[in-house]
Amino acid sequence: MGRPSDAREQLIGAAKEMIHSNSYEAVSVDQLCAAASVGKSSFYHFFSSKQELVLVALESRWQQFEELVLKPSFSEDLPPQAQLLRLFDLSWRGQQVQLQASGHVRGCPFGNLVLEMSTQDEAIRTLLTTFFQQWLGYFERMLREAKKQGIVAETLDIPVTAQALLAYFEGAMLLAKGRNDPALIRTLRDGTLLVMQYQEAS
Numbered sequence: 001m002g003r004p005s006d007a008r009e010q011l012i013g014a015a016k017e018m019i020h021s022n023s024y025e026a027v028s029v030d031q032l033c034a035a036a037s038v039g040k041s042s043f044y045h046f047f048s049s050k051q052e053l054v055l056v057a058l059e060s061r062w063q064q065f066e067e068l069v070l071k072p073s074f075s076e077d078l079p080p081q082a083q084l085l086r087l088f089d090l091s092w093r094g095q096q097v098q099l100q101a102s103g104h105v106r107g108c109p110f111g112n113l114v115l116e117m118s119t120q121d122e123a124i125r126t127l128l129t130t131f132f133q134q135w136l137g138y139f140e141r142m143l144r145e146a147k148k149q150g151i152v153a154e155t156l157d158i159p160v161t162a163q164a165l166l167a168y169f170e171g172a173m174l175l176a177k178g179r180n181d182p183a184l185i186r187t188l189r190d191g192t193l194l195v196m197q198y199q200e201a202s
Contacts, residue, residue, distance in 0.1 A: 028050075076145075087192075092189075172188045
C-alpha cells in the first residue's frame with residue numbers, strides 16, 4: 001500500500017501510463033488504484049474523480065513532453081530545419097522504446113485523447129487545446145527565425161504554417177500507431193521540410 005506521502009504521485013504516474021497505453025474510457029478508478037498500489041479511500045482523498053486525476057496527469061505529461069522533446073528539439077543552437085528533424089527523431093525514438101517494451105506503438109498521448117474525448121469531456125478538450133496552442137508557439141518561433149535567415153519565403157504565413165506542421169506531425173504519429181510501426185515517423189520526417197516550405201539560403 002502506497003504511503004500517503006507518495007500515493008498521489010503514484011496515482012498520477014499510473015494515470016499517465018495506463019491512459020496512454022489503453023484509453024480514458026477503458027481505465028477504471030479501481031484499475032488505477034491497483035496499478036498505483038493505492039487504496040480507493042486514498043484515491044478519493046486526493047482526487048474527486050477520474051477526470052480530476054487525468055487532468056493533473058495530463059499537466060504532468062505535458063511538462064515531461066516539453067522538457068524531454070520540445071525544448072531539446074527547438075533549441076536555438078540548431079538551425080530551424082534541424083529543429084523539425086530533431087522533433088521527429090526524438091519522437092521516433094520514444095515510440096521505438098514503447099514498441100520494444102509493450103509490443104505497441106502508442107502514438108501521441110495528447111492526440112490520442114483529442115480523438116477519444118474532444119466530444120465527450122469539455123474540461124479535457126479545453127486543456128488539450130491549451131497544450132496544442134503552446135506547441136504551436138514552438139513552431140511559430142522556429143518559423144520566424146527561418147524567415148529571418150531567409151530559408152522560407154518572406155510571404156510565408158507563420159500561424160497557418162505552424163498549424164500545418166502540427167497537423168503533419170500528429171498525422172505521422174497516427175499512421176505509425178495504426179501500422180504499429182515507428183519507422184514511419186522516420187520515413188516521413190523529411191516531408192516536414194516541404195510543409196514549412198524550406199529553401200536553401202541564397
